[in-house]
Amino acid sequence: MALDKPYKDIPGTTIFDAEQSRLGYHLNQFCMSLMKAENRARFKTDERAYLDEWPMSEEQKQAVLARDLNWCIRLGGNIYFLAKIGATDGKSFQQMAGSMTGMSEEEYRDMMISGGRSIEGNRRVGEDGTAQAHRQPQGRAGRKEGA
Amino acid sequence: MARITASVYSSHVPAIGAALDLGKSGEPYWQKVFAGYEFSKQWLRDNTPDVIFLVYNDHANAFSLEMIPTFAIGCAAEFEPADEGWGPRPVPVVKGHPELAAHIAQSVIQDDFDLTIVNRMPVDHGLTVPLSLMCGQVAAWPCPVIPFAVNVVQYPVPSGRRCYNLGRAIRKAVASFDAPLKVQVWGTGGMSHQLQGPRAGLINREWDKAFLDRLIADPEGLSQLPHIDYVREAGSEGIELVMWLIARGAMGDATGPGTPSVAHRFYHVPASNTAVGHLILENT
Numbered sequence: 001m002a003l004d005k006p007y008k009d010i011p012g013t014t015i016f017d018a019e020q021s022r023l024g025y026h027l028n029q030f031c032m033s034l035m036k037a038e039n040r041a042r043f044k045t046d047e048r049a050y051l052d053e054w055p056m057s058e059e060q061k062q063a064v065l066a067r068d069l070n071w072c073i074r075l076g077g078n079i080y081f082l083a084k085i086g087a088t089d090g091k092s093f094q095q096m097a098g099s100m101t102g103m104s105e106e107e108y109r110d111m112m113i114s115g116g117r118s119i120e121g122n123r124r125v126g127e128d129g130t131a132q133a134h135r136q137p138q139g140r141a142g143r144k145e146g147a
Numbered sequence: 148m149a150r151i152t153a154s155v156y157s158s159h160v161p162a163i164g165a166a167l168d169l170g171k172s173g174e175p176y177w178q179k180v181f182a183g184y185e186f187s188k189q190w191l192r193d194n195t196p197d198v199i200f201l202v203y204n205d206h207a208n209a210f211s212l213e214m215i216p217t218f219a220i221g222c223a224a225e226f227e228p229a230d231e232g233w234g235p236r237p238v239p240v241v242k243g244h245p246e247l248a249a250h251i252a253q254s255v256i257q258d259d260f261d262l263t264i265v266n267r268m269p270v271d272h273g274l275t276v277p278l279s280l281m282c283g284q285v286a287a288w289p290c291p292v293i294p295f296a297v298n299v300v301q302y303p304v305p306s307g308r309r310c311y312n313l314g315r316a317i318r319k320a321v322a323s324f325d326a327p328l329k330v331q332v333w334g335t336g337g338m339s340h341q342l343q344g345p346r347a348g349l350i351n352r353e354w355d356k357a358f359l360d361r362l363i364a365d366p367e368g369l370s371q372l373p374h375i376d377y378v379r380e381a382g383s384e385g386i387e388l389v390m391w392l393i394a395r396g397a398m399g400d401a402t403g404p405g406t407p408s409v410a411h412r413f414y415h416v417p418a419s420n421t422a423v424g425h426l427i428l429e430n431t
Contacts, residue, residue, distance in 0.1 A: 012347075013341065013346050040232075069343070078301070093420060096342075101345055102345070116349060131346035
C-alpha cells in the first residue's frame with residue numbers, strides 16, 4: 001500500500017521525508033563536514049577533489065559546484081545541511097533562500113520587508129501564485145525571459 | 148513539589164542572533180523585532196524561574212543524518228553553543244539541571260513517550276536565540292536550562308496531537324519532582340516561513356494570528372491540526388510550530404489548573420525570511 005504523502009501537491013516545495021533523506025544521505029553528510037574550519041579550507045582550495053572523497057552521485061557533485069540549491073534539494077539535499085555550503089561561501093540564510101526563487105538579493109529582501117510571499121495562489125499546484133512552475137524564475141530574471 | 152509557573156513562545160530565527168552578536172540590534176530593521184521583547188526581558192527579570200525547560204529543534208548541528216531522534220532530552224550538566232558553520236555564537240555556556248532532567252525522562256518514558264537521553268549535545272540557534280531575546284546580552288544565563296530537541300527537519304515529524312500530549316506528560320513529571328522549583332516551559336520556532344524552493348519567503352499573517360488565538364484558548368482543538376495544514380499554510384519550515392504545543396500542553400487547560408492568562412503577545416514580519424511570533428502565558 002502506498003504511503004500517505006499529501007504534501008506532493010504544494011508548489012515550489014520539496015518535503016524532506018525519509019525517501020529524500022535516503023537519496024541525499026551522502027550529499028547532506030558532505031555538507032556537515034563543512035562545519036570544520038579545516039574542511040572548509042580544503043573544500044575551497046579544490047572543490048572537485050574534496051567532493052570526490054564522498055560517495056555522492058556525479059549529478060549531486062555538479063549541483064553543489066553550480067551552487068544550484070533547487071537542484072541539490074531535488075537530489076535529496078536539505079536546506080539546513082545545504083546552509084553549510086552557504087556558510088562556507090559567506091552567504092546569509094536570506095541570500096540562500098532568495099537564490100532559489102530567481103529573484104535578485106534586493107528583490108527578495110524587498111518582498112520580505114513588504115510582508116513576504118503571499119499564500120494566495122500558492123497553496124496547491126495548478127493555481128496562479130508566484131511560486132507556481134509556470135511563473136519561474138521570479139523577479140526581473142523572469143520578466144526578461146518573457147519580454 | 149515543583150510546578151510550572153509560565154510558558155514562553157518565540158521564533159528562533161538565526162539572523163536575530165547574528166544581529167545581536169554583530170552589534171546591529173539598534174538598526175531600524177531589527178529594532179522592530181527587539182521592541183517586541185522589551186516587556187519580556189523585564190518580565191523574565193521579575194519572574195526568573197529556577198529552571199527553564201526549553202523545547203527547540205536542532206538544525207543539522209548536534210544531529211546529522213547519522214542519528215535523528217524524534218524527542219531528545221538533554222540531561223548533562225552543561226551544553227556548549229554549537230559552531231553552525233559561521234563560528235559558535237558568543238553566548239554563555241548553557242548550564243543544565245541533570246536531576247530534574249533525569250526525573251522528567253524517567254516519568255515521561257514511563258508514560259509511553261520514547262525520549263532519547265542525550266548527555267553530549269552542542270546547542271544551536273534554536274535554543275540560544277530565544278534565550279538572547281528574553282535575557283539580552285548577559286555574562287551568564289539567569290538559571291539552568293534543560294534542552295529538549297524535537298525533530299522537525301526530517302519528515303514525518305511528530306504530530307501536533309502527540310506534542311500536546313507530551314506536554315501534558317511533562318506537566319505531570321514536573322509536578323512529581325520533590326523540590327519546590329519554579330519551572331518555565333518554552334516552545335520555540337516558527338511562525339510561518341519557508342526557506343526552500345520557489346515558494347521561499349512565504350508568510351501567512353492571518354494563519355499565524357489564528358494559531359496564536361487558538362494556542363491560547365483552544366489548544367486541544369489546535370492540536371488536531373494535521374501536518375499538511377502547517378506545511379501548506381505556514382510554509383515547509385512553519386511545521387516548527389508543533390513544538391509550541393509541547394509548551395502549551397505543559398500549561399493549564401480545561402483538565403488542569405485552568406486556562407492561563409496572557410502576559411504578553413507580539414507579532415512582526417519579517418526577521419530575515421520569517422514571521423516572528425511571541426507569547427507569554429502565566430498559570431493562574
